[in-house]
Amino acid sequence: MFETAKEIGSIRPSRKKPIFHVNNRLRSYLKKYGREVKLPAAYKDLLRFTYSLPLKDKSGKPSLWETVTYDMREWEYLRDSLVQIYAILKTEGDLSFTSHLDVARIDFCSFGNSQPFRIRIVNKFNDNHDHYYIKQADASRVYGLELEHLLSPNRITFLTHHDTLVEEHIPGIPGDVFAEQQLHDGKTNIIRFAKEFVKFNERCFVRLLGDMRSYNFVINVTPDIDEDFQYRIRAIDFDQQCYEGRKNLYLPQFFKENKPFVDVVLKHLDLESIAQYQAEERTMMTFRLVSSRYRVMELLDIMNSADISSYEKIHQLRVELADHFHELSFLRCKTMGQLVKTQLKQTLRKSLVHIPKTKSKFDD
Incomplete structure (x- = not known):
């Protein structure tokens, strides 16, 4: 769920992340x-x-x-x-x-x-x-x-x-430029944009993509019927995939650079609408997982033993996720790859149970 504005801006990613070689x-x-x-x-x-x-x-x-x-x-x-x-x-x-x-x-x-x-x-x-x-x-x-x-x-x-x-190259309007020049220009459909930011926030958290400050994503604006617009937020920086230890670093809503977007969400969406859009995005991610489940599982199996973070960060993240979801299975994870797999299972569980083949394969 989205937090109040006063809780935004208290987190920063690591100053320098090392390069991890492709094994x-x-x-x-x-x-x-x-x-x-x-x-x-x-x-x-x-x-x-x-x-x-x-x-x-x-x-x-x-x-x-x-x-x-x-x-x-x-x-x-x-x-x-x-x-x-x-x-x-x-x-x-x-x-x-x-x-x-x-x-x-x-x-x-x-x-x-x-x-x-x-x-x-x-x-x-x-x-x-x-x-x-x-x-x-x-x-x-x-x-x-x-x-x-x-x-x-x-x-x-x-x-x-x-x-x-x-x-x-991923085309689009940089998030910080959009916030400064177009978010409140009178032409942007604020409610539709707020909906998309909720969905983007959820996508990042489900797959543990971190450091999505406004200059690390772009906005695609697509003309729609009735002279209106649809919006798509696309990440353009991926080197903070499951590296950090703090849970909130995987939620774009907590970065001060994204406060203009969070303010729009809190002003124009009620809690039920936010929950609905989060559920919609989790459902769509489940469909995508189903369509490429063997390739995803192959990738996650490789990530399970990959050295892509430090012990301290892995330990911190598993504790914070276990506390957030009240789920002890996170505490058994020893690598970031295992945390990503557990996170996907935890957040997509309600949708996965309706697809028996995917559920059995995913729980292997």
């Missing part, structure tokens, strides 16, 4: 499902830039990104390789479309755990552009991306190759 079992899983492919360039290749310039946003304010440049020989190699990676990401490696594509810019962000590069691809014929990201392959982020693909309403494309992770 052999996870690597085999990625190969099986077409995520692990050979790439012509690696993350470490992009680190060989000669200098960088601060990148400003459209309003002229400094951003967290820097545009990087390379010497000519390095640039020629990277340009061809990055266009090929874009083709692998978008057309399964069909290079027949690459002759009219070029790399317009490479940006680097030292802020955050993955220190990503953002690749700007441009169509030389019509000047249309697209982006994708190259990051360090962190197991936490890979688990988060895969769970997003399987359990959320969004499909997502990403690729790995050894220590390199390639992610598609």
Whole structure:
């Protein structure tokens, strides 16, 4: 249930999260499902830039990104390789479309755990552009991306190759920008948006995706009938998948950056409506789990023995979840993967009991 406004803003995620390497079992899983492919360039290749310039946003304010440049020989190699990676990401490696594509810019962000590069691809014929990201392959982020693909309403494309992770660009209005410029502009359907934030909050908690502050998700606005709009909130940062120890770090409602959204929920939705929307989202997650139950169980079995957090954080989270749900089964969990599996069983139990095959498989 949503808390009162005075209880918001008292939590912060860890200042620096370590990179967890992709182990052999996870690597085999990625190969099986077409995520692990050979790439012509690696993350470490992009680190060989000669200098960088601060990148400003459209309003002229400094951003967290820097545009990087390379010497000519390095640039020629990277340009061809990055266009090929874009083709692998978008057309399964069909290079027949690459002759009219070029790399317009490479940006680097030292802020955050993955220190990503953002690749700007441009169509030389019509000047249309697209982006994708190259990051360090962190197991936490890979688990988060895969769970997003399987359990959320969004499909997502990403690729790995050894220590390199390639992610598609997720379009949308950044949450912090939406809160500042559009939430109260008179055009936003506040009640529909409040409903979506409740559902997003529930999705994150059910699969233990943490640190969903407003700049770590985007808003998709879709025109609907009667000149109205529908809203979808999409996570864009997944390296805090089941890492933190505090339960509230997996609930976006508790971050001070999300207070404008929480205020809208508390003002426009009653408790019964909030409970209804939470139940709707859990039901939809159950349907998604049913449709891909064997793949989800395979992923969770790998997570069960994965080293993706510290003992202290695992112990804290299992105690807080056990106390929250009054469920002792959390106290038997020894890894974050086991906590994710138990969390899914606990929160989706009411829906799962109506699907006997899924229930028996999930309880193995």
